[in-house]
Amino acid sequence: MEGSKTHSSESMPGDLSEALKEATKEVHEQAESTEFMKNFQRGQVSLQEFKMVLTSLYYIYSALEEEIERNKDHPAYIPVYFPAELHRKTALQEDLEYFYGPLWREEISCPESTQKYVNRLHYVGQHEPELLVAHAYTRYLGDLSGGQVLKKIAQKALHLPNTGEGLEFFTFEGVSNATKFKQLYRSRMNSIEMDPATKKRVLEEAKRAFLLNIQVFDELQKLVSQCHENGHPAQHKPELRTRGTSGAHEHGPAPVKEGEKTLMKHTGMLPSTPLVRWILVVSFLVTTVAVGLFAM
Numbered sequence: 013m014e015g016s017k018t019h020s021s022e023s024m025p026g027d028l029s030e031a032l033k034e035a036t037k038e039v040h041e042q043a044e045s046t047e048f049m050k051n052f053q054r055g056q057v058s059l060q061e062f063k064m065v066l067t068s069l070y071y072i073y074s075a076l077e078e079e080i081e082r083n084k085d086h087p088a089y090i091p092v093y094f095p096a097e098l099h100r101k102t103a104l105q106e107d108l109e110y111f112y113g114p115l116w117r118e119e120i121s122c123p124e125s126t127q128k129y130v131n132r133l134h135y136v137g138q139h140e141p142e143l144l145v146a147h148a149y150t151r152y153l154g155d156l157s158g159g160q161v162l163k164k165i166a167q168k169a170l171h172l173p174n175t176g177e178g179l180e181f182f183t184f185e186g187v188s189n190a191t192k193f194k195q196l197y198r199s200r201m202n203s204i205e206m207d208p209a210t211k212k213r214v215l216e217e218a219k220r221a222f223l224l225n226i227q228v229f230d231e232l233q234k235l236v237s238q239c240h241e242n243g244h245p246a247q248h249k250p251e252l253r254t255r256g257t258s259g260a261h262e263h264g265p266a267p268v269k270e271g272e273k274t275l276m277k278h279t280g281m282l283p284s285t286p287l288v289r290w291i292l293v294v295s296f297l298v299t300t301v302a303v304g305l306f307a308m
């Protein structure tokens with residue numbers, strides 16, 4: 013992880029980049045310490061959770077990048093328009109296809125908090141485009157920072173191939189040096205002409221963007237917990253149920269068997285395993301009675 017000293021002299025107090033970092037310091041800490049993120053950092057992430065987070069990110073980046081394209085010639089966005097280097101939608105599509113198979117679009121749906129974030133992105137893009145930079149900053153600079161640590165954790169925890177499949181989201185082909193690119197991005201943000209009132213609104217919007225991300229993580233955590241309570245443990249690895257306990261489970265999930273992975277790849281996020289079992293039992297009983305009656 014890099015430290016805050018990576019900031020170079022191009023950033024001076026009063027610069028938008030410095031102001032954004034300062035204004036979002038507290039919400040960044042809050043985001044890092046959500047239960048979902050804390051578990052992720054410990055390597056406690058199941059395949060199902062990873063698929064859920066990629067799904068939310070797909071909806072978020074689709075909205076963000078749609079609005080970026082709409083505003084790519086807006087003076088308040090032009091300097092930070094870096095589609096080849098940053099845009100994530102295509103990478104997320106590839107990851108979703110890897111995990112869900114070719115019919116991935118039919119397998120996913122947008123959770124409520126993610127939809128709220130998506131709605132805000134569309135609102136900003138269409139009504140207050142001067143605030144769009146706050147959303148781009150929150151996601152892209154975050155992905156180029158902590159995101160790189162999360163990539164390694166996910167790869168290890170989920171036993172993903174080191175060829176990068178399933179992890180395209182975290183791989184920025186067009187960025188050879190993340191630290192240098194972030195410096196360039198900061199200096200471009202600082203070049204956007206902005207009056208103090210607008211700058212203040214951008215800072216508020218960045219805080220709002222962080223809070224929207226926190227709500228997304230909290231909802232995902234809630235969905236995962238509900239899934240456990242409803243007795244769908246087959247989709248989770250056992251260590252998910254032993255979170256917070258000491259011992260070997262603290263060090264990360266057990267390997268996912270290949271067969272299990274394939275099975276999970278082709279099932280939805282909330283499968284009806286007990287229901288299917290129940291239907292099979294009833295069908296079996298009906299068949300047995302029918303055969304018995306026929307034989308009489």
Ligand code: HEM
Nearest residue numbers: 013014015016033043044049053149150153154157158225
């Ligand atoms: C486990 C969770 C996270 C970890 C470990 C993490 C870690 C980091 C690290 C190490 C940096 C670099 C700090 C620096 O350059 O001085 C960073 C920067 C950043 N992170 Fe995170 N982060 C996490 C979650 C998030 C989330 C959820 C968001 C927003 C959605 C986010 C947004 C950002 C942004 C915008 C920056 C750039 C700050 C700046 O230089 O202005 N991070 N993060």
